[in-house]
Amino acid sequence: MKTLPLGLLLALAPFAQSAEADPAAKPAERVTVTAKAKAPNTVMLPILDVAGLPRVLLIGDSISIGYTLPVRKLLAGKANVHRIPTNGGPTKNGTANLTKWLGDGKWDVIHFNFGLHDLRHMDDGSRQVEPADYERNLRSLVADLKKTGAKLIFATTTPVPEGKLTPPRTFGDVATYNEIALKVMKENGVAIDDLNTAVAPEIAKLQNPHDVHYNAAGYEVLAQAVVKALQKELGK
Template sequence: MKKIGLLLLLTVLLSGWAPRKKNVLVIGDSISIGYFPFVQQGLADKAVLVHNKGNAQHTGTGLKKIHEWLGQEKWDVIQFNWGLWDLCYRLPWEGNKAGKSDKVNGSLAHTPEQYRANLDSLVTILKKTNAKLLFVTTSYVPENEPGRYVKDAPLYNAVAREVMKKHGIEVNDIYAGSMEIHQKYGEAPNNVHYTPKGYQELATLITRQLEKKIKE
């Protein structure tokens, strides 16, 4: 029996067979777009990663486009995040173009309670895919950011954690880590975005948790 097992193993190895790579969908805002290529490269031997087309923006956009993003693909893992756009104050949109960030004269996209309700609805839809789900918290909002208040990121993250706890979904809380990374590699002191090196550093926070989820 041992010889048969060894022969089968040898046959598999010689045939070049490899386990199927997992299909992973990443849904998120511009921060996720920034770190996605690094994560995709880091997990290339384990999974086929796809980012939703364009910027996932806020939860309202998510509710409009979630079925389009899911498509007909059978996803093994779905990583998703919203929040940074939900807590942003903007001037009125011009057609399909988002209004300028402005927390003095602009309007808030979604209150914490609206964010909670939208996120709950989105999670309900995502759970129907039977994919393994992983939520990523909102990243750091620096002082003097033109459309966002520093205090709102932890608030919206707390709301999101409550929703995920309700649905039994794992959370990758990158807020503290993103704050440290932003101090060194932020695009600007008053900008939520990062330099390429910053996105590479963020990718390490994402890859670590996403790899675990892929292996489950």
């Protein structure tokens, strides 16, 4: 057997020691990183009523989510402004969930909108809710809303920008759906809050690029229109 030179043995000694298992050493512990739970959207949280103030309920999709807090701020001390705890989506979602959204409390004014989700195109090219079904669903919703005894306000569906959207999606004709809604509301004596007209003149400045949603200035314009409509009904 050949013997390694002493110098080489001394040089290799530290590496040999580090390779030996330390019987006292503990196995490496697996570190588990737990993702923090997503904080709830404050817009969706229930509010406490101020005694003596009228109760208002906002029903609608993500557009209404965007103007809820500005409306609540503008009507602070004048009305208790509630909203449904979710994105209202299309009319078929409304007919399925309206009873739950209304709850057991008394409402003085209910401001509602359905339309943008209804006219959205699905993968097969059809709209999520076709015009005839949209009208039928609206009539059902209005009939149930009238049973609450609250004053009702329907908000028209806001514009969809031209061109490609981010995320990619396409929509049917907003005007067609608004015409259907206006007919139903007129026949039922429901007040109109024409949000479409409120933002249309300066839509390029108020809407996020390539999106149906709005920037802060846009939601402020929408909130002002909603508040004006609410105050008109609250003052009657």
